[in-house]
Amino acid sequence: GAVVSQHPSRVICKSGTSVKIECRSLDFQATTMFWYRQFPKQSLMLMATSNEGSKATYEQGVEKDKFLINHASLTLSTLTVTSAHPEDSSFYICSAISRVGNVGYTFGSGTRLTVV
Amino acid sequence: LAKTTQPISMDSYEGQEVNITCSHNNIATNDYITWYQQFPSQGPRFIIQGYKTKVTNEVASLFIPADRKSSTLSLPRVSLSDTAVYYCLVGDVYRGDYKLSFGAGTTVTVRA
Numbered sequence: 469g470a471v472v473s474q475h476p477s478r479v480i481c482k483s484g485t486s487v488k489i490e491c492r493s494l495d496f497q498a499t500t501m502f503w504y505r506q507f508p509k510q511s512l513m514l515m516a517t518s519n520e521g522s523k524a525t526y527e528q529g530v531e532k533d534k535f536l537i538n539h540a541s542l543t544l545s546t547l548t549v550t551s552a553h554p555e556d557s558s559f560y561i562c563s564a565i566s567r568v569g570n571v572g573y574t575f576g577s578g579t580r581l582t583v584v
Numbered sequence: 585l586a587k588t589t590q591p592i593s594m595d596s597y598e599g600q601e602v603n604i605t606c607s608h609n610n611i612a613t614n615d616y617i618t619w620y621q622q623f624p625s626q627g628p629r630f631i632i633q634g635y636k637t638k639v640t641n642e643v644a645s646l647f648i649p650a651d652r653k654s655s656t657l658s659l660p661r662v663s664l665s666d667t668a669v670y671y672c673l674v675g676d677v678y679r680g681d682y683k684l685s686f687g688a689g690t691t692v693t694v695r696a
Contacts, residue, residue, distance in 0.1 A: 474627070502683065511671070512628070512686040561627045563684065572677060573618075573684050575627035 470496050472564050474576030481552055481583055489547045489579045491562030497542035498564035503535070506559040506578075518545055552583040588672045593691040602659040604690050606672030609653045614676040617648060617655045622669045622689070631670070632657065633677075659692075667694045 471494040481487050491501060500519050504512040516532075518524035518539035526532045534556075536548040545564075549556055562576040589607040596602045608617070616635050620628035632639055634646040634655070645658040659666060669689040676682050 472627075504686075511688050514683060514685060517683055559625065563627075572630065572633070575620075575629070578625060578627045580625060 470564075470566075470572075470574040472498075472562065472574045472576040474562055474579055476579060477577060478580040479582070481581070483553055483583055484551055486548055486550045487552055487581060489549075489560055489562075489581075491545045491547070491564065491576050493543045493564045493566070493574070496564075496566045498545070498566055499542070500565050501539055501545040502563040502565075502573075503537060503545075503547050504561045504563065506561060512561060515547075549581065552581070554583045557581055557583045588674055588687045590670075590672050590687065590690045592688060593693070595693050595695065596662055597695050598663055599661050602662050602666070602692060602694075604657045604659075604670055604672070604692070605654055606657070606674075607654045608672070608674045611652050611674050612676065615652075615674050616677050617646065617652075618673045618675075618677065619644070619646065619657045620671045620673065620686075622671065628671060628686075662692075662694045664694050664696060666692065668692060 473492045475490045502517050503515045505515050506512045514527050515530045516524045516526045516537050518537050520539050520542050524537035539545040559578050561578045563573050565573050618633040619631040621631050622628045632644045632646045636648050639646040647656045669691050671686050671689040
């Protein structure tokens with residue numbers, strides 16, 4: 469089956485620094501990737517949608533300058549949390565789909581970000 | 585996107601069957617019904633997807649009545665490892681601009 473790899477699985481960073489999270493589709497070409505954020509005891513909240521080679525589309529209320537998304541290839545999308553603050557601490561999850569071959573939504577294992 | 589309503593939580597015991605019903609009164613003609621399972625600190629995992637009637641795979645069954653305004657996920661003979669949050673999602677997954685949007689989910693707790 470389709471596999472999405474997300475790295476790192478957990479990261480601790482100092483307030484004010486930037487953190488990059490990678491999301492890779494290992495055995496299919498992801499035409500679209502999605503980034504979610506999940507706070508404890510809450511559901512997943514969609515942050516943005518990115519298509520390969522084009523700018524990401526952000527959901528309302530998500531700061532595009534703070535959460536930089538790059539989808540430079542059909543197998544890789546990155547989320548960079550810039551100038552991280554403690555309130556950015558959360559569980560970040562990516563998902564990928566492929567319109568070619570109808571690969572359904574496949575999720576990465578998530579990244580636990582802690583900003584101290 | 586069709587709004588979904590499902591119970592916040594359900595308790596069960598090992599070996600029992602768990603049925604989770606999801607309401608989606610404004611489901612559209614092209615919408616599919618998909619269920620995901622999520623364990624703590626992990627990404628959601630696909631369980632089953634259907635359009636109408638009944639779908640069964642190795643882990644679950646999905647029952648969808650003729651009007652498609654609700655669906656029931658059935659987990660046979662649950663074990664402790666089935667304790668997780670289960671999400672019901674409704675949408676046209678084959679549409680080019682479809683975005684998967686999660687509701688609150690149902691926390692299933694299986695006890696020994």
